[in-house]
Amino acid sequence: MSEILVTLYPWIKVIHILAVISWMAGLLYLPRLFVNHVEKGEKTPQIIPVFIEMEQKLLRIIMNPAMIVAWIAGLLLVSVPGVVDWGAGWPYSKLVGILGMTWFHHWLGRRRKELAAGENLRSGRDFRIMNEVPTLFMVIIVISVIARPF
Template sequence: MTDLLATIYLYVKAFHVMAVLSWMAGLFYLPRLFVYHAERGMAGGEPTDSFAVMEEKLLRIIMRPAMIATWISGLMLVLTPGIVDWSMTWPWVKAACVIAMSGFHGWCAAQRRALAAGRSLSGRRYRMMNEVPTLLMVGIVLAVIVKF
Protein backbone atom coordinates (compact mmCIF):
# COMPACT_ATOMS: atom_id res chain seq x y z
CA MET A 1 0.00 0.00 0.00
CA THR A 2 2.78 2.44 0.87
CA ASP A 3 4.48 1.72 -2.48
CA LEU A 4 1.26 2.66 -4.27
CA LEU A 5 0.95 5.87 -2.26
CA ALA A 6 4.53 6.80 -3.10
CA THR A 7 3.88 6.10 -6.79
CA ILE A 8 0.75 8.25 -6.98
CA TYR A 9 1.99 10.91 -4.55
CA LEU A 10 2.09 13.82 -7.02
CA TYR A 11 -1.40 13.03 -8.33
CA VAL A 12 -2.80 12.83 -4.80
CA LYS A 13 -1.05 16.09 -3.94
CA ALA A 14 -2.50 17.82 -7.02
CA PHE A 15 -6.00 16.48 -6.22
CA HIS A 16 -5.58 17.66 -2.62
CA VAL A 17 -4.74 21.20 -3.76
CA MET A 18 -7.78 21.26 -6.07
CA ALA A 19 -10.07 19.98 -3.32
CA VAL A 20 -8.72 22.53 -0.83
CA LEU A 21 -9.25 25.37 -3.33
CA SER A 22 -12.85 24.31 -3.87
CA TRP A 23 -13.54 23.96 -0.15
CA MET A 24 -11.90 27.29 0.67
CA ALA A 25 -13.87 29.09 -2.05
CA GLY A 26 -17.06 27.90 -0.39
CA LEU A 27 -15.83 28.75 3.10
CA PHE A 28 -15.04 32.28 1.92
CA TYR A 29 -18.33 32.78 0.04
CA LEU A 30 -20.95 31.15 2.30
CA PRO A 31 -20.53 33.57 5.24
CA ARG A 32 -20.76 36.45 2.73
CA LEU A 33 -24.11 35.02 1.58
CA PHE A 34 -25.12 34.92 5.25
CA VAL A 35 -24.34 38.65 5.52
CA TYR A 36 -26.62 39.43 2.58
CA HIS A 37 -29.30 37.05 3.86
CA ALA A 38 -29.25 38.60 7.34
CA GLU A 39 -29.26 42.19 6.10
CA ARG A 40 -31.55 41.98 3.06
CA GLY A 41 -33.46 38.78 3.15
CA MET A 42 -35.04 38.10 6.52
CA ALA A 43 -38.48 39.48 5.60
CA GLY A 44 -39.48 36.34 3.68
CA GLY A 45 -40.19 35.86 -0.01
CA GLU A 46 -37.55 37.19 -2.36
CA PRO A 47 -34.61 37.51 -1.84
CA THR A 48 -34.86 35.15 1.17
CA ASP A 49 -35.79 32.18 -0.99
CA SER A 50 -32.91 32.83 -3.38
CA PHE A 51 -30.40 33.14 -0.53
CA ALA A 52 -31.66 29.90 1.01
CA VAL A 53 -31.27 28.00 -2.28
CA MET A 54 -27.78 29.41 -2.93
CA GLU A 55 -26.62 28.64 0.62
CA GLU A 56 -27.97 25.10 0.60
CA LYS A 57 -26.57 24.21 -2.83
CA LEU A 58 -23.17 25.76 -2.10
CA LEU A 59 -22.92 23.74 1.10
CA ARG A 60 -24.29 20.44 -0.25
CA ILE A 61 -22.99 20.36 -3.82
CA ILE A 62 -19.62 22.12 -3.53
CA MET A 63 -18.40 22.48 0.03
CA ARG A 64 -19.26 19.10 1.55
CA PRO A 65 -17.78 17.01 -1.30
CA ALA A 66 -14.71 19.28 -1.41
CA MET A 67 -14.20 18.90 2.35
CA ILE A 68 -14.48 15.12 2.09
CA ALA A 69 -12.06 15.05 -0.86
CA THR A 70 -9.66 17.29 1.08
CA TRP A 71 -9.71 14.98 4.07
CA ILE A 72 -9.32 11.77 2.05
CA SER A 73 -6.47 13.09 -0.08
CA GLY A 74 -4.85 14.72 2.96
CA LEU A 75 -4.91 11.46 4.88
CA MET A 76 -3.44 9.68 1.85
CA LEU A 77 -0.60 12.23 1.87
CA VAL A 78 -0.03 11.69 5.59
CA LEU A 79 0.18 7.94 5.03
CA THR A 80 2.72 8.33 2.21
CA PRO A 81 6.16 7.36 3.58
CA GLY A 82 8.63 10.19 4.08
CA ILE A 83 6.15 13.04 3.63
CA VAL A 84 5.30 13.99 7.22
CA ASP A 85 7.80 14.14 10.07
CA TRP A 86 5.60 14.14 13.18
CA SER A 87 8.56 15.18 15.36
CA MET A 88 8.32 18.66 13.80
CA THR A 89 5.76 21.29 14.77
CA TRP A 90 4.28 22.05 11.35
CA PRO A 91 2.13 18.91 10.87
CA TRP A 92 0.54 19.45 14.27
CA VAL A 93 -0.23 23.10 13.47
CA LYS A 94 -1.69 22.09 10.12
CA ALA A 95 -3.75 19.31 11.68
CA ALA A 96 -5.14 21.67 14.34
CA CYS A 97 -6.03 24.27 11.70
CA VAL A 98 -7.70 21.67 9.45
CA ILE A 99 -9.76 20.38 12.38
CA ALA A 100 -10.72 23.99 13.21
CA MET A 101 -11.61 24.56 9.54
CA SER A 102 -13.86 21.49 9.65
CA GLY A 103 -15.46 22.90 12.79
CA PHE A 104 -16.05 26.19 10.97
CA HIS A 105 -17.64 24.21 8.12
CA GLY A 106 -19.98 22.67 10.71
CA TRP A 107 -20.76 26.12 12.11
CA CYS A 108 -21.64 27.29 8.59
CA ALA A 109 -23.99 24.32 8.15
CA ALA A 110 -25.68 25.15 11.46
CA GLN A 111 -26.03 28.81 10.45
CA ARG A 112 -27.61 27.80 7.14
CA ARG A 113 -30.22 25.78 9.04
CA ALA A 114 -30.80 28.69 11.45
CA LEU A 115 -31.27 31.15 8.60
CA ALA A 116 -33.66 28.75 6.86
CA ALA A 117 -35.65 28.64 10.11
CA GLY A 118 -35.75 32.46 10.26
CA ARG A 119 -33.08 32.90 12.93
CA SER A 120 -30.08 35.04 12.18
CA LEU A 121 -27.01 36.58 13.67
CA SER A 122 -26.23 40.16 12.71
CA GLY A 123 -24.61 40.97 9.39
CA ARG A 124 -21.67 42.36 11.38
CA ARG A 125 -21.21 39.03 13.19
CA TYR A 126 -21.24 37.13 9.91
CA ARG A 127 -18.67 39.59 8.50
CA MET A 128 -16.41 38.91 11.48
CA MET A 129 -16.84 35.14 11.13
CA ASN A 130 -15.98 35.47 7.44
CA GLU A 131 -12.37 36.13 8.52
CA VAL A 132 -11.99 32.80 10.36
CA PRO A 133 -11.15 30.67 7.29
CA THR A 134 -8.61 33.28 6.17
CA LEU A 135 -6.77 33.11 9.49
CA LEU A 136 -6.82 29.31 9.45
CA MET A 137 -5.58 29.28 5.85
CA VAL A 138 -2.65 31.52 6.82
CA GLY A 139 -1.73 29.07 9.58
CA ILE A 140 -1.97 26.08 7.25
CA VAL A 141 0.01 27.63 4.40
CA LEU A 142 2.76 28.91 6.70
CA ALA A 143 3.02 25.54 8.42
CA VAL A 144 3.22 23.57 5.18
CA ILE A 145 5.54 25.91 3.26
CA VAL A 146 7.89 27.04 6.04
CA LYS A 147 7.80 23.67 7.87
CA PHE A 148 8.78 25.08 11.28
Protein backbone atom coordinates in the same frame (compact mmCIF):
# COMPACT_ATOMS: atom_id res chain seq x y z
CA MET B 1 -0.09 -0.32 -0.55
CA SER B 2 2.68 2.21 0.15
CA GLU B 3 4.24 1.56 -3.29
CA ILE B 4 0.96 2.52 -4.94
CA LEU B 5 0.72 5.67 -2.79
CA VAL B 6 4.30 6.65 -3.68
CA THR B 7 3.53 6.19 -7.39
CA LEU B 8 0.27 8.13 -7.16
CA TYR B 9 1.61 10.75 -4.74
CA PRO B 10 1.77 13.65 -7.27
CA TRP B 11 -1.80 12.96 -8.44
CA ILE B 12 -3.13 12.62 -4.91
CA LYS B 13 -1.47 15.96 -4.12
CA VAL B 14 -3.14 17.55 -7.17
CA ILE B 15 -6.53 16.25 -6.04
CA HIS B 16 -5.86 17.46 -2.49
CA ILE B 17 -4.90 20.98 -3.61
CA LEU B 18 -7.91 21.29 -5.94
CA ALA B 19 -10.25 20.07 -3.19
CA VAL B 20 -8.77 22.50 -0.66
CA ILE B 21 -9.13 25.42 -3.08
CA SER B 22 -12.79 24.50 -3.69
CA TRP B 23 -13.42 24.06 0.02
CA MET B 24 -11.77 27.40 0.87
CA ALA B 25 -13.81 29.17 -1.81
CA GLY B 26 -16.97 27.95 -0.11
CA LEU B 27 -15.71 28.77 3.39
CA LEU B 28 -15.02 32.32 2.24
CA TYR B 29 -18.20 32.78 0.18
CA LEU B 30 -20.90 31.24 2.40
CA PRO B 31 -20.55 33.81 5.21
CA ARG B 32 -20.88 36.57 2.59
CA LEU B 33 -24.11 34.96 1.41
CA PHE B 34 -25.26 34.99 5.04
CA VAL B 35 -24.49 38.73 5.28
CA ASN B 36 -26.65 39.41 2.23
CA HIS B 37 -29.34 36.98 3.41
CA VAL B 38 -29.66 38.86 6.70
CA GLU B 39 -29.31 42.41 5.41
CA LYS B 40 -31.15 42.20 2.09
CA GLY B 41 -33.73 39.79 3.49
CA GLU B 42 -34.83 42.40 6.03
CA LYS B 43 -35.50 44.91 3.23
CA THR B 44 -36.78 42.48 0.60
CA PRO B 45 -38.26 39.35 2.24
CA GLN B 46 -39.23 37.77 -1.10
CA ILE B 47 -35.53 37.24 -1.88
CA ILE B 48 -34.96 35.03 1.19
CA PRO B 49 -35.87 31.75 -0.62
CA VAL B 50 -33.22 32.54 -3.24
CA PHE B 51 -30.56 32.90 -0.54
CA ILE B 52 -31.72 29.71 1.18
CA GLU B 53 -31.35 27.77 -2.08
CA MET B 54 -27.95 29.31 -2.90
CA GLU B 55 -26.61 28.58 0.58
CA GLN B 56 -27.88 25.00 0.55
CA LYS B 57 -26.46 24.26 -2.90
CA LEU B 58 -23.08 25.79 -2.08
CA LEU B 59 -22.79 23.69 1.07
CA ARG B 60 -24.11 20.40 -0.32
CA ILE B 61 -22.80 20.45 -3.89
CA ILE B 62 -19.42 22.16 -3.45
CA MET B 63 -18.30 22.49 0.15
CA ASN B 64 -19.23 19.09 1.62
CA PRO B 65 -17.72 17.04 -1.23
CA ALA B 66 -14.63 19.27 -1.33
CA MET B 67 -14.07 18.89 2.41
CA ILE B 68 -14.43 15.11 2.22
CA VAL B 69 -12.07 14.81 -0.76
CA ALA B 70 -9.54 17.16 0.91
CA TRP B 71 -9.58 15.04 4.07
CA ILE B 72 -9.28 11.71 2.23
CA ALA B 73 -6.50 12.93 -0.08
CA GLY B 74 -4.70 14.56 2.85
CA LEU B 75 -4.83 11.36 4.89
CA LEU B 76 -3.50 9.42 1.92
CA LEU B 77 -0.65 11.92 1.52
CA VAL B 78 0.44 11.72 5.16
CA SER B 79 0.33 7.92 5.03
CA VAL B 80 3.14 7.86 2.43
CA PRO B 81 6.26 6.79 4.33
CA GLY B 82 8.81 9.57 4.81
CA VAL B 83 6.58 12.44 3.68
CA VAL B 84 5.90 13.86 7.14
CA ASP B 85 8.44 14.33 9.93
CA TRP B 86 6.21 13.54 12.90
CA GLY B 87 8.98 14.70 15.23
CA ALA B 88 8.61 18.28 13.98
CA GLY B 89 5.93 20.70 15.15
CA TRP B 90 4.55 21.79 11.77
CA PRO B 91 2.31 18.75 11.17
CA TYR B 92 0.53 19.45 14.44
CA SER B 93 0.09 23.17 13.79
CA LYS B 94 -1.29 22.25 10.35
CA LEU B 95 -3.66 19.81 12.06
CA VAL B 96 -4.89 22.62 14.32
CA GLY B 97 -5.67 24.68 11.20
CA ILE B 98 -7.41 21.74 9.50
CA LEU B 99 -9.51 20.96 12.56
CA GLY B 100 -10.37 24.66 12.82
CA MET B 101 -11.49 24.77 9.19
CA THR B 102 -13.56 21.63 9.74
CA TRP B 103 -15.17 23.13 12.86
CA PHE B 104 -15.93 26.33 10.92
CA HIS B 105 -17.47 24.30 8.09
CA HIS B 106 -19.87 22.65 10.56
CA TRP B 107 -20.53 25.99 12.27
CA LEU B 108 -21.59 27.41 8.88
CA GLY B 109 -23.82 24.37 8.32
CA ARG B 110 -25.64 25.05 11.59
CA ARG B 111 -26.04 28.74 10.72
CA ARG B 112 -27.43 27.79 7.29
CA LYS B 113 -30.10 25.66 8.96
CA GLU B 114 -30.98 28.48 11.37
CA LEU B 115 -31.30 30.97 8.51
CA ALA B 116 -33.43 28.55 6.48
CA ALA B 117 -35.73 28.01 9.48
CA GLY B 118 -36.02 31.76 10.15
CA GLU B 119 -34.28 31.29 13.52
CA ASN B 120 -31.17 33.40 12.92
CA LEU B 121 -29.96 35.46 15.88
CA ARG B 122 -26.87 36.93 14.20
CA SER B 123 -26.39 40.21 12.39
CA GLY B 124 -24.73 40.87 9.07
CA ARG B 125 -21.83 42.34 11.05
CA ASP B 126 -21.45 39.07 12.99
CA PHE B 127 -21.18 37.15 9.73
CA ARG B 128 -18.70 39.71 8.33
CA ILE B 129 -16.47 39.14 11.35
CA MET B 130 -16.79 35.34 11.09
CA ASN B 131 -15.86 35.62 7.42
CA GLU B 132 -12.26 36.23 8.57
CA VAL B 133 -12.00 32.91 10.43
CA PRO B 134 -11.13 30.68 7.44
CA THR B 135 -8.40 33.12 6.42
CA LEU B 136 -6.80 32.75 9.85
CA PHE B 137 -6.82 28.95 9.55
CA MET B 138 -5.50 29.15 5.99
CA VAL B 139 -2.56 31.30 7.14
CA ILE B 140 -1.76 28.81 9.92
CA ILE B 141 -1.82 25.91 7.45
CA VAL B 142 0.23 27.60 4.71
CA ILE B 143 2.91 28.83 7.14
CA SER B 144 3.04 25.40 8.76
CA VAL B 145 3.52 23.57 5.46
CA ILE B 146 5.69 26.02 3.52
CA ALA B 147 7.86 27.77 6.16
CA ARG B 148 7.79 24.89 8.69
CA PRO B 149 8.83 27.23 11.52
CA PHE B 150 8.79 24.42 14.08
